[in-house]
Amino acid sequence: MTKSKPRETDLYLPVKALLEGQDYAVKGEIGAADIVAVRGDEDPVVVELKTGFSLSLFHQGIERQAITDAVYIAVPRGTGRPFLKALAANTSLCRRLGLGLMTVRLKDGLVEVHADPGPYKPRKSNIKKARLLKEFAKRTGDPNSGGATRQGLMTAYRQDALRCARVLSELGPTKAALVAKTSGVERARALMADNHYGWFERVATGIYGLCPKGGEALAFHGDPDAAPETPDSAGTDG
Template sequence: MRETDLYPPIKSLLEGQGYRVKSEIGAVDVVALRGDEPPVVVELKTGFSLALFHQCIARQAVTDDVYLAVPRLAGKRFARSLKENVALARRLSLGVITVRLSDGLVEVHCDPGPYRPRKSKKRQSALLREFARRAGDPNEGGQTRAGLITAYRQDATKIALYLFEVGASKGAEVARETGVVNATRIMRDDHYNWFEKVATGVYGLTSAGAEAVALTPRVLGD
């Protein structure tokens, strides 16, 4: 696979739209002109890379109409990569073209232009809710998800601490005394293997839960 394999199909597409097309003009792989319109620039590469995006951003000093072009591959891995890179290209006001080398099919996945991301109120609400519920600042910025202390884990820790001090208790009592309104569900779901059901509506602490109590100051930010 070579970058030059991409050129004939892309040239054919652009010429079909009324452009005059030439390759290797200065540092640019492909330049297309149509009347008095600004030039269209296409950079050809055998795959997505950060260097390709850097190159295309540099071409925006020449024209706003900059595309990056790569071969279209089969499989879910490429499909996922394409989706992610198209999203990045939109944010950078770049266009994305793929070429299926088996038959020369050219697809334009996005055109250059201003990008206005749609805000997700649901995600924003979840972010603010987690911020408000989390006690203190128990994590280190940049750490991996493993061992991350969430508001849910803090609630579970409050429950474990209460059961450690008081013993097996009814869910309603735990909720009232700890302030964790969904205490019964947390104990029933038992994501951390800290709780065990000892009677109808009554939960106790497992040995793993007792060990977790030792980490209470760090988890609760005390």
């Protein structure tokens, strides 16, 4: 027997019961709102119901904020990691938008409030900010197009690895200290030892060589310190 899909109306009675338990008078389909709850002289509470997270649900919630600051969105409670991941992301989004968020467990009508409406005050992360600015400062040039996929991006770490690869390509197996001095990469020894990209091999204590994969990467990416080709210089004969 196939499981029937939830309907917006399946959410109504559980949400209504929750609000009535808080002394609200509750009615459905008032104007454009799915649920309106009134208690004394307080601003009304509006709840928009949907069978899942969607952009239109957030649009509706934002539109209802023209009526009242107390706006919630409500969806059925799902199971599994994909839903929990979506719930966490959308709870964060609701807080940023000043919306409240409820989920309804349809098998028993349990309503859980994950966020209440209110002004958003983002917490800044000094660690993330410092990491971002450090990468910006260490990155040579601007080798990536904004919006590109994360895989294969040119990072400051990859640029340092290419500098080490260039030295090994020119000198052959070399002491790590000399690679660091020649390339200007202070962390050359640790970088080659970690061998994150599989470009290097240790041929003796403190001496590293370049693997074929490293040579291919060097040929593909080129010299990270070379001046970028400009439209004026491209295709011209010195």
